[in-house]
Amino acid sequence: MPESKGPFILITVNTSPTRAKQLISRMTEELKDRYEIRHVTNCETIEEVSPAVKEYQPDVLFSASMWSSEEAEQIRKVAEKERPGIKTHAIPQGLRVERGPDAIVEYLLENVPALLDSMDV
16 A cells, blocks of 8 residues: 655634534545645634744645635635745635535545645655
8 A cells, every 4th residue: 555645734714613624524534545634723714824824834725615716815825925835725615505514525535636646745
């Protein structure tokens, strides 16, 4: 069995930290044989992103589906200003509301491996 890649340090931006933790835990559990992902914190507001990125220097940042595309872009810019080269991913707006939390986990499982495979850690 090939070694897992990582560790990848992950920050989420989600107004519901409990939900973020649950969904990311499900994702990391599913991917644990291939990737070591450490979810270090969640930012509940866009204003929390800059200090969190400064403190944790994450490899990856996910913005949740409650953010508009404009807000997700703002989050991306703030993260990149604090840590050039950070990989960011915006979960499509409305996905959880339209299709539920399982759809978020499925979406992450489909998209996160390619994102992580594109990185050198």
